[in-house]
Amino acid sequence: MSTYPNVTETKLMIQELVTIPSPSGLTDRVIRYVEGLLYDWNIETKRNLKGGLIATLPGKDNREHRMLTAHVDTLGAMVKEIKDNGRLRLDLIGGFQFNSIEGEYCTIHTADGRGFTGTILMHQTSVHVYKDAGKAERNQQNMEVRIDERVASADEIRALGIEVGDFVSFDPRVQLTDHGFIKSRHLDDKASVAILLQLMKRVKDENIELPYTTHFLISNNEEIGYGGNSNIPPETTEYLAVDMGAMGDGQSTDEYTVSICVKDASGPYHFGLRNHLVNLAKQHHISYKLDIYPYYGSDASAAIKAGNDIIHGLIGPGIDSSHAFERTHEDSLKNTELLLYHYLLSETITAK
Numbered sequence: 001m002s003t004y005p006n007v008t009e010t011k012l013m014i015q016e017l018v019t020i021p022s023p024s025g026l027t028d029r030v031i032r033y034v035e036g037l038l039y040d041w042n043i044e045t046k047r048n049l050k051g052g053l054i055a056t057l058p059g060k061d062n063r064e065h066r067m068l069t070a071h072v073d074t075l076g077a078m079v080k081e082i083k084d085n086g087r088l089r090l091d092l093i094g095g096f097q098f099n100s101i102e103g104e105y106c107t108i109h110t111a112d113g114r115g116f117t118g119t120i121l122m123h124q125t126s127v128h129v130y131k132d133a134g135k136a137e138r139n140q141q142n143m144e145v146r147i148d149e150r151v152a153s154a155d156e157i158r159a160l161g162i163e164v165g166d167f168v169s170f171d172p173r174v175q176l177t178d179h180g181f182i183k184s185r186h187l188d189d190k191a192s193v194a195i196l197l198q199l200m201k202r203v204k205d206e207n208i209e210l211p212y213t214t215h216f217l218i219s220n221n222e223e224i225g226y227g228g229n230s231n232i233p234p235e236t237t238e239y240l241a242v243d244m245g246a247m248g249d250g251q252s253t254d255e256y257t258v259s260i261c262v263k264d265a266s267g268p269y270h271f272g273l274r275n276h277l278v279n280l281a282k283q284h285h286i287s288y289k290l291d292i293y294p295y296y297g298s299d300a301s302a303a304i305k306a307g308n309d310i311i312h313g314l315i316g317p318g319i320d321s322s323h324a325f326e327r328t329h330e331d332s333l334k335n336t337e338l339l340l341y342h343y344l345l346s347e348t349i350t351a352k
């Protein structure tokens with residue numbers, strides 16, 4: 001017990017996950033990767049029609065179920081326009097600002113499965129040419145993709161096989177530091193996916209009998225708002241989203257504790273489940289913070305909005321600079337994984 005969780009394994013799994021391109025709408029490759037891991041661990045899975053993956057671990061009580069979810073889809077973009085200057089205009093996938101991807105390396109994914117690298121830049125990047133290079137607005141009109149090919153016209157781009165509607169993924173630039181930090185794009189929410197995978201593997205490896213049959217949804221449409229709004233078994237009473245804790249001015253969440261969300265833009269989360277999670281954290285000496293995320297929605301809130309009669313909650317590791325240059329620390333990963341482990345072994349709040 002003293003060596004659990006193995007946060008090094010969790011970090012290496014995060015590193016692997018973030019390097020697999022998976023903007024919302026182009027998630028089959030990462031879903032297949034997760035599906036393969038669970039198959040190797042002899043964990044039952046099935047796909048829903050939306051392309052998400054549901055893994056199930058049987059429990060002692062099959063009358064009342066739990067469901068946990070984390071999402072593998074990430075922010076990204078699509079080719080909006082093929083420009084006459086041999087560059088691409090983008091349309092964003094997910095909620096973020098153009099300034100957060102300026103200068104980022106990217107890959108254009110063609111419909112036939114090929115990839116072309118490029119860089120996302122302001123059209124007015126060169127200070128030697130454009131007087132307003134620093135002042136021009138970072139928006140769809142001004143930003144473009146410079147493709148790493150000898151192209152100078154729209155026709156030459158199309159000759160490569162690139163077309164409007166092709167997906168664009170961003171280079172994660174993942175780094176594991178000597179002092180326990182992991183910084184990368186797409187920690188939202190691949191950090192939590194790795195945590196859920198580590199939990200499932202431990203339950204299976206150690207033949208742990210869960211008190212309730214538990215489903216794990218690896219969602220693939222959360223960033224566009226509807227990854228977790230369906231495929232919830234009718235026996236499910238508790239639905240816990242495992243996502244990122246939002247940090248910034250006025251927030252209590254940090255990079256070292258597990259963040260327990262009490263309210264986001266969708267409204268308050270279930271008071272009883274929140275208190276249950278807090279009591280578990282106190283009982284097992286797990287460092288946590290309660291917080292409100294003002295501009296945020298989760299797969300748990302999507303499930304509630306879809307009309308599901310469930311008890312919903314939201315927790316996750318604290319992520320700095322969310323939807324931009326993200327970073328967290330292994331302590332936050334560890335505290336999140338420990339709280340989830342003890343939650344899986346606890347009674348539901350309806351059973352108390």
